[in-house]
Amino acid sequence: MRKKVKKLVAAFDTTSQAMKMEREAQKAGLLGRLIPVPPQIRAGCGLAFCTSITLRQELEKLLCRENIRPEGLYEVFL
């Protein structure tokens, strides 16, 4: 297994919002990718956008600008 490091994770209530996140992050050049929602956030299924904790500001700006509505932002070891 990979060594765990702290990551910034945006979890979503719908796949549709997660796909929008991926699309807009790609357009804005914000590094990150979609992952299964980590159990530290929520048990069960779902998608989350995972990025570096150093990119919190950029991520928050993007969420606001593109009206993307995550269920929450979390810092978790992944």
Add this chain to the structure above:
Amino acid sequence: MIYLDSAATSFHRPESVATAVYEAINSLGNSSRGAHGAALAAARLVYETRELVAGLFHAPDADCVAFCANVTEALNIAIKGIFSPGDGVVTGSLEHNSVLRPLYEQEACGVKLFILSADAAGRPDYEAMEQLFAEEASIRAVVSTHASNLTGNLVDIGRIGQLCHRYGKLFILDTAQTAGVFPIDMQKQHIDIVCFTGHKALLGPQGTGGICVRPGLRLRTWKSGGSGIQTFSHMHPEAMPTHLEAGTLNAHGLAGLRAGLLYLQQMGIDSVRSEVLRLARQFYQGVQDISGVKVYGDFSTEYRAPIVSLNIRDEASGSVSDNLSTEYDICTRPGGHCAPLMHKHFCTVEQGMVRFSFSHFNTTKEIETAICAVRRLAEE
């Protein structure tokens, strides 16, 4: 074969539609079920298709668009998800059974159903609708088709939307015969719910369709089950579009629908409409004066769905359609077309009508051949 039954389903489609379905079935995983490459590829494709549909209908965003099997399913989701006993609902005699039957079921459950008559040419009565709004406080919504699937008469959805907006009523629109041909703008035309099918003028495969719901308007869950999210909740998720999409989506079909939508975007629906209405008008002008032929509907306007329905004297429509098929290899639709009230209106319950419906892929030559065939049958 000359295919003139596009109001039932598209036959001619751009090659890209079949290619997209083929590629999807060989490459996609399950959208919303995991984050591996194949699952995400499906989720991306579904999302892109939502965006295209939202753009087509001017829905505020892609989350307004939930996919289902066809427009009948979409109308059932809307009609059975919104009314409660005591609510009033207005519809008209142009409607298809996909609207009427769910409404009759609602009526049996205590919803008040008001069905407006059409005028002699089969056009809706907007003034009667407004009068009903003013007189009947229980009315919650109008459910209307955008065009009669029998006559092709177009409904003025801008006018109905304005009326609904002014009187605070919901507007539920059936776009079975118009999506992909006529402009539809949920926001400007005050449409709360747009129901669409993918396999007609949107040129997608059968088994695709959906419902666009204005943000803030909640429908009762139509089905529940797998959602790919909130696994341990006893209830299906509330957020759209997941709220209306339990179970695996038809991503393979949606790949074809996406290709159809991209084709229309490239062609421009104005250009598609111009060509298909030219062909429909050519056919109408060719048959209207043939002795023994009776054409139904309002042809005083050019702005109508590309449908021409007719009868030859008192011949059964099934017999005429069968002759067209067996002797001329021309595909048309006879019978009742799931439009019982329009047939009662035109006194054609027994005879039915022969419906010719067109695609922009049809050719002038095909229309000429069809006119000749009708003329010969009328002379026999």
